[in-house]
Amino acid sequence: xxxxxxxxxxxxxxxxxxxxxxxxxxxxxxxxxxxxxxxxxxxxxxxxxxxxxxxxxxxxxxxxxxxxxxxxxxxxxxxxxxxxxxxxxxxxxxxxxxxxxxxxxxxxxxx
Amino acid sequence: xxxxxxxxxxxxxxxxxxxxxxxxxxxxxxxxxxxxxxxxxxxxxxxxxxxxxxxxxxxxxxxxxxxxxxxxxxxxxxxxxxxxxxxxxxxxxxxxxxxxxxxxxxxxxxxxxx
Numbered sequence: 001x002x003x004x005x006x007x008x009x010x011x012x013x014x015x016x017x018x019x020x021x022x023x024x025x026x027x028x029x030x031x032x033x034x035x036x037x038x039x040x041x042x043x044x045x046x047x048x049x050x051x052x053x054x055x056x057x058x059x060x061x062x063x064x065x066x067x068x069x070x071x072x073x074x075x076x077x078x079x080x081x082x083x084x085x086x087x088x089x090x091x092x093x094x095x096x097x098x099x100x101x102x103x104x105x106x107x108x109x110x111x
Numbered sequence: 112x113x114x115x116x117x118x119x120x121x122x123x124x125x126x127x128x129x130x131x132x133x134x135x136x137x138x139x140x141x142x143x144x145x146x147x148x149x150x151x152x153x154x155x156x157x158x159x160x161x162x163x164x165x166x167x168x169x170x171x172x173x174x175x176x177x178x179x180x181x182x183x184x185x186x187x188x189x190x191x192x193x194x195x196x197x198x199x200x201x202x203x204x205x206x207x208x209x210x211x212x213x214x215x216x217x218x219x220x221x222x223x224x225x
Contacts, residue, residue, distance in 0.1 A: 044216040046213055046214070049211075099156075099203075101154040102153070103153040
C-alpha cells in the first residue's frame, strides 16, 4: 500500500533563506506527483505537477524534483518570503489512479 | 475561469438532519472525488467517480452518499449527520484516469455537526 511521508511536520525559517521541503513515497509505480499549498482553513492550490517521466518542474521561485527510484521528491523555495507561510502537501497518483496525500509540512517564514 | 465550486463554504447543522454539499466543475473532467481533512489525519478520500453514473468508495465512505448524474456535478450527501462528521470537506476533479493529469480542488466546506 502506497504511503506518503512528509518530514518535518513543521518548519520555521528566517525570511530570505532558501529552503527544501521533503516528500517520500513507498511505491515508485506512480503516474505523477503534485505539490500543493494550503493556507489555514482554505482550499488546496496546485503549485507544481511532475510526471513520472520527468525529473523536475519549475515555477518562479519554486522548483520540484522527483527521484522515482528512491521514492523522493523535494520542493525547493528560493528567497523565502512571509507570504510563503502555509502548509505544503505532496500527493502521488498511483497506478490504481488513486491520489495519496502526505500530511503536509507547516512552513512559517519569520519576518 | 476553470474551477471547482463547492457550496456552502460553511455549514452548521444538528445531528440527524440530512444535508447536501454541492460540487461543480467547469473543466469537463471525468474524474471527481470527495475528501475530508481532519487534524493529524490529513486528507482522506470519501468517494470518487470515474465518470457519469460510475461511483466507488474511498477510504472512509461510511455515513456518506454521492451521485453523478451529470459530468459537471458530484454532490455529497449526509443522510443522518453525526458529530464525528464535523470536518473540512474538499471536492476535487481531474481529467481521465491512467494519465499524468493533476487535480484541481474546490475551496472547501467547513461542516460542524452539533
